[in-house]
Amino acid sequence: MDFTLKIWRQDGPEAKGKFVTYQIKNISHDCSFLEMLDQLNEQLVDKIEKPVCFDHDCREGICGMCSLYINGRPHGNDSGITTCQLHMRKFKDGDTIVIEPWRAKAFPIIKDLVVSRTAFDKIIQEGGYVSINTGGVPDGNAIAISKVDSDLAMDAAQCIGCGACVAACKNASAMLFVSAKVSQFALLPQGKPEAKERVEKMVAKMDELGFGNCTNTGACEAECPKEIKLTNIARLNREFYAAKLS
Amino acid sequence: MTVLNSKIPQGPVSEKWTYYKAHQNLVNPANKRKLDIIVVGTGLAGASAAASLGELGFNVKIFCYQDSPRRAHSIAAQGGINAAKNYQNDGDSVYRLFYDTIKGGDYRAREANVHRLAEVSNNIIDQCVAQGVPFARDYGGLLDNRSFGGAQVSRTFYARGQTGQQLLLGAYSALSRQIKKGTVKMYNRTEMLDVVIVDGKARGIITRDLTTGKIERHFGHAVVLGTGGYGNVFFLSTNAMGSNGSAAWQVYKRGACMANPCFTQIHPTCIPVHGDYQSKLTLMSESLRNDGRIWVPKKKEDAEAIRAGKLKPTQIKEEDRDYYLERRYPAFGNLVPRDVASRAAKERCDAGFGVGSGLAVYLDFSSAIERLGKNVIEQRYGNLFQMYEKIVDENPYETPMMIYPAVHYTMGGIWVDYELQTTIPGLFATGEANFSDHGANRLGASALMQGLADGYFVLPYTIQNYLSADIRTPRMSTDLAPFAEAEKNVQDKINRLMSIQGKNSVDSFHKRLGHIMWEKVGMARTKESCTAAISEIKALRQEFWKDVRVTGSATEFNPELEKALRVADFLELGELMAKDALNREESCGGHFREEYQTAEGEADRQDDKFMYVAAWEYQGDGKEPILNKEPLVYENIKVAQRNYK
Ligand SMILES: Cc1cc2nc3c(=O)[nH]c(=O)nc-3n(C[C@H](O)[C@H](O)[C@H](O)COP(=O)(O)OP(=O)(O)OC[C@H]3O[C@@H](n4cnc5c(N)ncnc54)[C@H](O)[C@@H]3O)c2cc1C
Numbered sequence: 001m002d003f004t005l006k007i008w009r010q011d012g013p014e015a016k017g018k019f020v021t022y023q024i025k026n027i028s029h030d031c032s033f034l035e036m037l038d039q040l041n042e043q044l045v046d047k048i049e050k051p052v053c054f055d056h057d058c059r060e061g062i063c064g065m066c067s068l069y070i071n072g073r074p075h076g077n078d079s080g081i082t083t084c085q086l087h088m089r090k091f092k093d094g095d096t097i098v099i100e101p102w103r104a105k106a107f108p109i110i111k112d113l114v115v116s117r118t119a120f121d122k123i124i125q126e127g128g129y130v131s132i133n134t135g136g137v138p139d140g141n142a143i144a145i146s147k148v149d150s151d152l153a154m155d156a157a158q159c160i161g162c163g164a165c166v167a168a169c170k171n172a173s174a175m176l177f178v179s180a181k182v183s184q185f186a187l188l189p190q191g192k193p194e195a196k197e198r199v200e201k202m203v204a205k206m207d208e209l210g211f212g213n214c215t216n217t218g219a220c221e222a223e224c225p226k227e228i229k230l231t232n233i234a235r236l237n238r239e240f241y242a243a244k245l246s
Numbered sequence: 247m248t249v250l251n252s253k254i255p256q257g258p259v260s261e262k263w264t265y266y267k268a269h270q271n272l273v274n275p276a277n278k279r280k281l282d283i284i285v286v287g288t289g290l291a292g293a294s295a296a297a298s299l300g301e302l303g304f305n306v307k308i309f310c311y312q313d314s315p316r317r318a319h320s321i322a323a324q325g326g327i328n329a330a331k332n333y334q335n336d337g338d339s340v341y342r343l344f345y346d347t348i349k350g351g352d353y354r355a356r357e358a359n360v361h362r363l364a365e366v367s368n369n370i371i372d373q374c375v376a377q378g379v380p381f382a383r384d385y386g387g388l389l390d391n392r393s394f395g396g397a398q399v400s401r402t403f404y405a406r407g408q409t410g411q412q413l414l415l416g417a418y419s420a421l422s423r424q425i426k427k428g429t430v431k432m433y434n435r436t437e438m439l440d441v442v443i444v445d446g447k448a449r450g451i452i453t454r455d456l457t458t459g460k461i462e463r464h465f466g467h468a469v470v471l472g473t474g475g476y477g478n479v480f481f482l483s484t485n486a487m488g489s490n491g492s493a494a495w496q497v498y499k500r501g502a503c504m505a506n507p508c509f510t511q512i513h514p515t516c517i518p519v520h521g522d523y524q525s526k527l528t529l530m531s532e533s534l535r536n537d538g539r540i541w542v543p544k545k546k547e548d549a550e551a552i553r554a555g556k557l558k559p560t561q562i563k564e565e566d567r568d569y570y571l572e573r574r575y576p577a578f579g580n581l582v583p584r585d586v587a588s589r590a591a592k593e594r595c596d597a598g599f600g601v602g603s604g605l606a607v608y609l610d611f612s613s614a615i616e617r618l619g620k621n622v623i624e625q626r627y628g629n630l631f632q633m634y635e636k637i638v639d640e641n642p643y644e645t646p647m648m649i650y651p652a653v654h655y656t657m658g659g660i661w662v663d664y665e666l667q668t669t670i671p672g673l674f675a676t677g678e679a680n681f682s683d684h685g686a687n688r689l690g691a692s693a694l695m696q697g698l699a700d701g702y703f704v705l706p707y708t709i710q711n712y713l714s715a716d717i718r719t720p721r722m723s724t725d726l727a728p729f730a731e732a733e734k735n736v737q738d739k740i741n742r743l744m745s746i747q748g749k750n751s752v753d754s755f756h757k758r759l760g761h762i763m764w765e766k767v768g769m770a771r772t773k774e775s776c777t778a779a780i781s782e783i784k785a786l787r788q789e790f791w792k793d794v795r796v797t798g799s800a801t802e803f804n805p806e807l808e809k810a811l812r813v814a815d816f817l818e819l820g821e822l823m824a825k826d827a828l829n830r831e832e833s834c835g836g837h838f839r840e841e842y843q844t845a846e847g848e849a850d851r852q853d854d855k856f857m858y859v860a861a862w863e864y865q866g867d868g869k870e871p872i873l874n875k876e877p878l879v880y881e882n883i884k885v886a887q888r889n890y891k
């Protein structure tokens with residue numbers, strides 16, 4: 001398969017960026033999207049040009065590092081997957097593919113398609129944990145937790161922190177990400193003692209870091225590679241108002 | 247020559263750890279604040295250590311090359327984590343986990359370390375549950391277990407197919423809490439490029455800020471490496487793209503020993519290679535072997551017809567299928583340890599019975615679906631099936647999966663004593679980066695256990711025994727000569743790489759190295775293949791240093807330079823692996839020397855000659871390393887030929 005690629009190139013955080021067009025030929029159906037970019041980069045190195053920078057590590061949809069905005073959609077035109085799980089068989093021979101970085105004030109561009117998502121770490125540092133130290137905890141089976149709650153907590157805990165929800169949202173809101181962590185702990189007895197403080201602090205940090213407000217458009221849920229549900233945002237709101245009222 | 251002192255405490259094996267803890271030196275709270283500890287790596291081993299040390303009151307600096315500590319390679323672990331809880335009442339115990347791990351490792355691991363690992367395994371589960379890790383539960387609300395290869399009990403705890411993710415996020419949450427408190431300072435997108443030794447002790451590291459290229463010096467009273475394994479020396483592996491052996495290699499060159507570097511685990515259930523552009527291999531969790539049955543056609547004609555696309559696997563009649571693991575190993579069947587399963591697959595494919603490209607076997611769920619229903623299988627493995635379908639474009643509910651072995655884990659690593667300290671005082675190694683617990687073969691679900699055991703429950707004790715003698719050592723200035731020397735060493739290497747301006751890309755060298763390693767130091771090794779590998783790697787290394795092309799500059803975000811630095815080290819490490827494989831004239835665990843096999847094709851250990859840890863010591867560029875031997879003594883387990891029949 002042959003493709004025309006329009007890729008966002010930007011030398012550094014302060015530099016001005018622009019789209020650059022590349023042609024790539026003879027790509028196999030079974031090739032992954034990032035392997036297609038690897039081949040482009042090999043060609044660029046061959047021509048003594050700078051390869052296109054993009055983030056990636058596990059290449060199996062779990063580390064949350066890959067982050068490409070492909071033809072107007074975070075992680076491309078398939079559902080329930082990350083960029084690294086996208087395969088070229090999802091495109092048509094001869095397609096033009098536009099590749100951009102995540103765009104959000106809170107995720108500054110480092111270079112080309114690479115952005116900084118340190119803001120997500122800062123939100124977790126505000127309360128995305130149970131405040132216990134190593135050792136001195138009860139037996140793992142000391143408290144029974146209903147399978148239903150534990151499964152729901154696991155659904156939320158699957159978030160990989162990729163930031164596609166922010167990239168998909170016209171307000172660049174981080175609500176889906178924050179709600180996933182808040183929900184995981186809200187559903188489990190271990191998380192209860194700190195529930196009030198957790199939700200208040202995490203939401204305040206999110207606002208402070210420049211993420212936008214949630215206006216319930218649902219674009220985040222549609223693009224989330226781990227299919228994190230909007231019901232988590234509803235749960236976050238309940239937790240948040242309960243905290244405010246108490 | 248280094249004297250290897252494993253510092254194993256006195257007493258019966260089941261009391262050694264208790265004895266150690268009761269007699270070790272500790273650091274009092276007021277002094278902890280005055281001590282700085284550097285932790286490199288934010289995987290299970292690094293994050294759990296840094297969080298625990300921060301809680302104790304030490305000043306910790308932690309580093310990772312990814313954009314966030316949560317993305318360390320541990321995140322990708324799927325299947326589960328072992329513990330000797332015996333919640334299933336099926337006869338498990340600390341002793342049994344200890345025994346299974348030593349036996350699974352083919353009697354090449356240290357008894358005392360492994361027993362301690364089994365002892366603390368239960369604390370890990372308690373700790374993770376308290377953190378809010380959503381382990382799988384049964385309908386009564388209690389924790390669920392599954393079975394894994396190499397064990398006859400159900401002792402594996404899991405969180406769907408994302409156990410590593412949930413455990414790592416647990417450790418990351420504990421780490422985040424300490425970062426907020428200010429006891430731990432996080433350096434992401436920062437790569438360690440050398441260790442600094444002052445007066446014979448590890449006192450710091452040199453790093454490169456990956457976003458700006460800035461080289462920096464960091465002081466620590468002690469340095470801990472939790473930098474993971476080096477499986478990517480094979481280019482294609484199930485490791486993350488950035489996983490590397492560089493930190494281990496830097497400390498090796500500064501005097502730490504590399505132990506059993508040839509012990510590599512080849513995992514039996516990975517998606518087969520499909521093209522030369524391929525960048526990595528994907529693991530299909532071993533837990534699939536609980537319900538999936540592995541087979542190839544009994545008749546060569548059928549295998550040929552399948553390869554030619556003229557027959558489908560579903561058209562092969564039951565009696566024409568060879569369930570070769572069930573046939574050869576009736577007691578364990580599809581649940582034999584990884585090394586055994588991998589070699590058996592290679593044996594069938596080499597004999598001409600492979601499917602797909604010829605290098606693949608089937609993993610079939612049809613009888614499990616018939617027995618349990620599609621629903622149950624979907625609940626157990628839904629996400630894995632979906633992952634398979636996304637990659638291969640075939641539906642495993644309808645047609646068997648195709649799998650083939652791939653490089654997965656390195657049992658070898660930095661030599662450490664009972665305290666997890668290397669031969670450089672003040673330098674510790676945890677998790678996959680050290681060699682200690684898995685011998686010649688690691689059992690499934692035991693790496694997560696070891697990483698967290700080291701980080702939560704072992705290192706926070708043992709490091710204090712070292713640091714207690716250091717409470718009067720003030721923080722050192724990074725202007726000291728050894729820091730300047732190490733920085734210059736790093737800068738020179740970078741300058742040299744940037745100035746070559748050759749014709750071939752870094753990846754092209756990495757692929758060629760991977761090819762040599764896979765063909766000659768892979769699943770089956772011989773004297774000839776190892777000898778050939780050594781000279782081929784030497785030649786490739788020379789070519790690399792003459793002809794590699796690193797584009798861009800060293801003072802910017804430059805992934806080509808990052809890769810070049812790692813491949814330069816792989817080109818040296820690969821040679822040491824081949825040397826170690828050549829030296830070890832026996833077959834054990836994942837190390838299979840074709841010359842040493844029984845009449846049935848099983849590994850033939852040479853206990854009288856090789857019951858030792860091979861700890862290699864660097865002597866300088868171009869010089870032969872020294873081989874130090876740590877004899878292995880088995881006092882609690884009767885050494886036997888592993889038998890899974
Ligand atoms: C696909 C897959 C599935 C697996 N499934 C299981 C399973 O089900 N059960 C099980 O027990 N085990 C499993 N394993 C093995 C297990 O995941 C690993 O052995 C384990 O997670 C290693 O943890 P670690 O903390 O030692 O290292 P890693 O998680 O590899 O972390 C290494 C860290 O070091 C950092 N680092 C490396 N070099 C440098 C440097 N020079 N400078 C700065 N930072 C550096 C990295 O950034 C990273 O943070 C699996 C492995 C794979 C590949």
Ligand code: SF4
Pocket residue numbers: 158159160161162163164165166176177180223224225226227228
């Ligand atoms: S909620 Fe979904 S899209 Fe957002 S960070 Fe988590 S996994 Fe990514």
Ligand code: FES
Pocket residue numbers: 055056057058059060061062063064065066082083084085
């Ligand atoms: S590279 Fe890890 S999720 Fe894509």
